[in-house]
Amino acid sequence: MAIEIKPLPPQEGRDTDFGAEVYNVDLENLSDSDFETIHNALYKNLVLVFKNQSHLSPKAQYTLTNRFDPSAQTYGHGTSIPTAKKSILHPDLKTVPHQPQVQVIGHGFVPEYEGLKNIQLKHPHHKTFHRDAIPEEKDLDFTRFYRWHIDAALYELYPPKVTTLLAVTVPKGRRQTLLYDDGSGETLDVPLGTTAFVSGERMYEILSDEEKEFVNGSRVEYAPHPYIWMNQCRALPTGLGLYSEGRELPLSDLPEIDESKIQILPMVWKNPVTGNPALQIHPSAVRKIHRADGSVIDDLATVRDIVYKLQRPAISPKYVYPHDWEEGDLVLFHNRGLLHSVVGAFGEGEVRIFRQCNLAAGESV
Numbered sequence: 526m527a528i529e530i531k532p533l534p535p536q537e538g539r540d541t542d543f544g545a546e547v548y549n550v551d552l553e554n555l556s557d558s559d560f561e562t563i564h565n566a567l568y569k570n571l572v573l574v575f576k577n578q579s580h581l582s583p584k585a586q587y588t589l590t591n592r593f594d595p596s597a598q599t600y601g602h603g604t605s606i607p608t609a610k611k612s613i614l615h616p617d618l619k620t621v622p623h624q625p626q627v628q629v630i631g632h633g634f635v636p637e638y639e640g641l642k643n644i645q646l647k648h649p650h651h652k653t654f655h656r657d658a659i660p661e662e663k664d665l666d667f668t669r670f671y672r673w674h675i676d677a678a679l680y681e682l683y684p685p686k687v688t689t690l691l692a693v694t695v696p697k698g699r700r701q702t703l704l705y706d707d708g709s710g711e712t713l714d715v716p717l718g719t720t721a722f723v724s725g726e727r728m729y730e731i732l733s734d735e736e737k738e739f740v741n742g743s744r745v746e747y748a749p750h751p752y753i754w755m756n757q758c759r760a761l762p763t764g765l766g767l768y769s770e771g772r773e774l775p776l777s778d779l780p781e782i783d784e785s786k787i788q789i790l791p792m793v794w795k796n797p798v799t800g801n802p803a804l805q806i807h808p809s810a811v812r813k814i815h816r817a818d819g820s821v822i823d824d825l826a827t828v829r830d831i832v833y834k835l836q837r838p839a840i841s842p843k844y845v846y847p848h849d850w851e852e853g854d855l856v857l858f859h860n861r862g863l864l865h866s867v868v869g870a871f872g873e874g875e876v877r878i879f880r881q882c883n884l885a886a887g888e889s890v
């Protein structure tokens with residue numbers, strides 16, 4: 526049977542134009558032509574959902590991810606950096622012993638999984654990152670976007686091309702109301718523990734002509750060791766970047782900085798198949814903006830403000846695809862054409878197990 530690609534059905538109140546489900550494919554044994562089909566479908570749809578993949582081995586997950594970028598070897602967030610323990614990403618990740626490029630993430634106590642024993646997983650909760658959290662008593666009913674991001678180290682290593690996420694165990698049943706809490710009054714009904722996606726292509730499309738001109742010519746400089754640099758910072762209630770309160774670690778307190786490893790990346794990245802431009806900025810890690818005329822905006826509050834205004838319209842509810850995870854879903858997404866966020870707060874005894882793989886790219890954007 527030929528591989529079938531079915532665009533996600535339209536949903537009332539939603540104006541998203543990405544995402545598709547894929548059927549009739551054996552991910553353990555992908556022929557070159559199967560891979561070609563998936564490759565093109567991914568870049569056309571940005572997110573692909575393969576249903577019923579519970580049997581997928583960590584090796585096959587790695588192989589699929591790696592096939593998008595054979596030159597990629599290192600884990601995408603760069604945990605090989607010796608001081609990564611200070612990084613805000615560190616507590617959320619456990620590595621599969623026999624397939625170290627694949628991480629186990631989730632929530633709750635897991636006695637045994639893929640050679641890992643007695644592991645305690647923790648779903649990131651917005652109260653650990655946002656400046657102002659939803660009050661405890663409302664925590665099971667209401668939630669936030671935890672942190673909008675691209676999967677990327679943003680120092681030394683290039684942003685991964687794709688990420689794969691496999692839902693192994695999913696607690697079902699509850700829904701939550703996601704609050705923007707930014708004065709807009711916007712809310713979004715979401716399944717518990719959804720992963721929220723927005724299209725960077727749409728984010729670009731809805732900019733004004735003036736903004737497009739600005740972003741086309743601008744590059745973003747990221748902080749060195751950004752996840753250590755920001756580890757005392759607090760996020761906005763939309764999870765779209767940080768407050769500027771002087772809480773960034775001084776560069777002298779960071780691990781050694783090699784200037785040549787600082788990443789200065791375009792704001793606009795091009796889809797390798799369709800050529801569509803996408804606005805791709807990691808809002809929490811930005812430090813400076815380099816303009817087309819060679820000038821540099823280096824006032825952090827101004828930089829964050831500019832980026833926020835460019836990105837905020839595209840995370841409004843109608844542009845968000847909150848994936849409703851079912852056990853066995855393998856989601857493959859175009860990390861250089863989307864922003865995504867963890868969402869949700871699990872209760873006592875709600876156990877979730879996911880496997881994630883992404884690989885720092887062999888080339889820049």
Ligand SMILES: [Fe+2]
Pocket residue numbers: 674675676865
């Ligand atoms: Fe991520």
